[in-house]
Amino acid sequence: MWRDHLTEIIVFSLLFLLVSAMGFVAARWRAPKDMAHLDEWGLGGRSFGGWITWFLVGGDLYTAYTFVAVPALMFGAGAAGFFAVPYTIVIYPLVFLVLVRLWSVSHRHGFVTPADFVRKRFDSPVLALLIAITGIVATMPYIALQLVGIEAVLKTMGVTGESTVARHLPIIIAFAILAAYTYQSGLRAPALIAFVKDTLIYIVILVAVIWLPYKLGGWGDIFAAADAKFQASPSTNDGILLNANNQLQYITLAFGSALALFLYPHSITGVLASKNRDVIKRNMSALPAYSLLLGLIALLGYMAIAAGVKPLPGATAGTVDSNTVVPLLFDQQFPDWFAGVAYAAIGIGALVPAAIMSIAAANLFTRNIYKEYLKRDATPAQEANVSKITSLVVKVGAVACIVFLDPQFSIDLQLIGGVIILQTLPAVALGLYTRWFHRGALIAGWAAGMGLGMWMLYQIPHPNAALNRKHFGGSGFPLADFGFDTKKTIYVGIVAVLVNLLVAVILTLILRAAKVTEGVDGTARDDYFADEGDPRVTPGERRDADAAPEPVA
Template sequence: MKLDVTELTVFTVLLLAVTVLGFLAARWRRTRAMDDLKEWGLGGHQFGSWITWFLIGGDLYTAYTFVAIPALIYHVGGAGFFSLPDLAIVYPMVYLLLVRLWSVSKAKGYVTTADFVRGRFGSRALALCVAVTGILSTLPYIALQLMCIEAVLRTMGVDGQWPVAVAFVGLAGFTYQSGLRAPALIAIVKDVLVYTVVIAAIVFIPLKLGGWGHIFDTAGHKLSASGTGRTALAPQGQLNYASLALGSAMGLFLFPHTSTAALASRDRKVIKRNMAALPAYSLAVGFIALLGLMALAAGVVPLGTADGGTDSNTVVPLLFHQMFPGWFAGIAFAAVGIGALVPASVMSIGAANLFTRNIYREFLRPRATPAEEARVSKLASLAVKLGALICTLMLTPQFSTDFQLIGNVIILQTLPAVGLGVVVRWFHRTGLLAGWVLGMAASLWMLYRIPNPATHHAHFGGSALPLSELGFHTHMTMYVGVLALVVNLVVTVLVTLACRALRVPDGADETRTDDYFHAPAESAKTPAPLPRPAGPVVAARAEGSPS
């Protein structure tokens, strides 16, 4: 591509502006010094409804949504729309779970989901497994964000790795300096840019291409002619579509960056409001997904790669390049770039918190001070970003969406301990450990068995496993995450039953029922009850009630 000075100038100015904003965020709404993990990694629990809305929205709706999903639809058609039913079911599913997780974390001082597992099941080993899983699942997700930034730069005519390295340094710098406040503040700018670009795209591009009818007709014809997909879902792809939507929904709020953004909220009501309001984002996601069909109708041809393949991530940037004037294309590219920086920052913070609290302090430095925790977490956030860069070299999936989906396969193995553990305490810690081990083993084995026909790599080429690999006589595929989770749950239940029958000692649960309804900010607004005589029964009840 020829260098486009106008696009690059607008893009660079906006990216520099949000980078400066990220550094300035260190002083925004700060109540204590940044040498405290809860202040650096959770924003001091100061975020209200609006800030949480932008932070969680910026955290969940990433460059994956803006670039990778439309690129998948460009190649396979209707099968790429799995993200819409995924979003339709995820918020009701996690409404109760996140509210309870926030309350018990506030009551007990938990910073990570592994902290919760450690207290809930009394198992350091299980908490370690959850922490390692969270860190590993984050690496390919951050890698995807960096790949999308690279695709935008290539579309503007900037080749080579150094521009991505510069963006990486800026990301690392403001994350290290400002912690969670940086992505929270930048997310406001990101959402304004994204909504501006989406509205312009769904109004202007269809008019230029001859209307929605022409877009669907042309896209359907090209998909059929290519033999790679169709606008309607093929029968053999229905099982994979359904399992992919369900698996993505179940895993979305298990990622450390999502729980980190939720735990930074000021009170339970903030979580409730956001879980009720965030589905509004799904409308924008539906329009963003249609960009893949617009690119087909517009005749967009993805840029090539050094090994002779195609860079599918350039589909949407090229569409913007062709359809918009240079200055507005620069704004659109900045929306994609900032949409990658915000989640990458939160992801690195969430993974760093896991390392610091559940590996470093738990096993290496039990007496670490809050200042030492914050310092280690800052350094760990840098290491996580470097690990993400390594992931881009090690993994070669057919579509960039598989970077997120592979990470989702891994994080799903924490569902029994974290997701179900918030609701029930029936599982035995030995059963949860056994389920995690076999679930992870099944995940890696199945992912290893999936080839990439585009690059001719024999392994780790995607997340959809042909059921013929499991001995079934069918051409259907299924999402690896759901298959591995079934293995995990079956093993967890069977081992738990065996441990109960053999009376194997279980870990102590340090949480109480009242902890899951703990709401200090809300209760502070209610009138204090009249003084009552201090008796043993009353004192016991007062001790177990929310403060």
């Protein structure tokens, strides 16, 4: 079976080895004087300029899983899967002004994680702990899903086995290598590898969107084939256009996902690693290049329909693994060596975000659990060390999720992840603008949004009735369940975060009236505008020097 794919496997392995070598060399790239500091290992020295940030954040946000799952969604459901495009358009103007504030305050105070900021702003270790745990829980399944991306490729190349261990051996090896160079090089490794990953992806997709329509009879025929497939299917919720019932879901999912994206710890890690505010603002104009790429990748799902691709069987009998449609399309339409390049692009595409995510999760643990609760007087070197070890643990956990649990479990968790990370919005994003909210009210709002979000997700059955899965089947909640006379669905995250906000507002008013103590805001207004060159902006000697807010003369 795998012998038919020998060329692909060789090209894939060579490129994989190349980036692994780069990962180890990265420790010496833009080498710091002292790697034993969390700012160096976990944030690349906070020194990345425009280009590196573009590759790093692009490689971080647009993950291998996205590249595999979005076209799979288009293949299965049609227009609804295209939400990824408005999602990744709306995001940048939305956070354009917010991220620079986060950058400034984080550099003045040496924050590494969003929870660090919340801790100082609201003077509440409990709230910070909740934010940190939410971030870790939301990130873990995301890392595991990157493995699903690699697995789809390996499966198509016929690299499978009978026993559990044999089937997963390539992934275990890949992740062991990844873990080793992330341990050594920290954020510099994904930053350097991102250059290769993105170059490969851009080449593959440009070739695909020119070559495949030419082979398949043009774009008109591709859309016609997709239309014919959805017309013929019994489902009423698919089609190449949206229908009256899924439009609300489409835009709330796009908007809610946009709100959530920069709350994920790994996105914030990428942002904080940039060297000044201008780098961030310029990237808000440059990152949409990846959105165009994503839009074109989404359409690969329709090309797979036009090419008559039949997805490989899934884990359980009678199901199909629709994540394999894009790898199969490449296998079928491209010469072997180029399919190998395409697979490597997806495989390496999984490594970059997996590395950054594990670093972000490790930083959260180190800063907001280890330093806060276990060892208050940890030195920067100890912090860096704990983070390095935690990043290993996180990766072992992700591999274990894929090897020992049904991959569907990770997909469910990632769905939940988007909803729960959104519950940190009032404290993190609104907190950058206002200290009006009471810390107690933010905690209560978080709990309310969390509870409601989980309940709503639990109520949603999988659209494919044959699977017999009654819970966590999607993110579109039928408004009929709230008692509205309609078939429309809405994105769970939006509802949950609105309730979260409502609770936070009401409780703030109550707690304020009751004169419950609010704690001290450790940040000053001026902190939110500091830029590179400011004498108090880190990197400097005074990080974490718990300075009282003082006016700068």
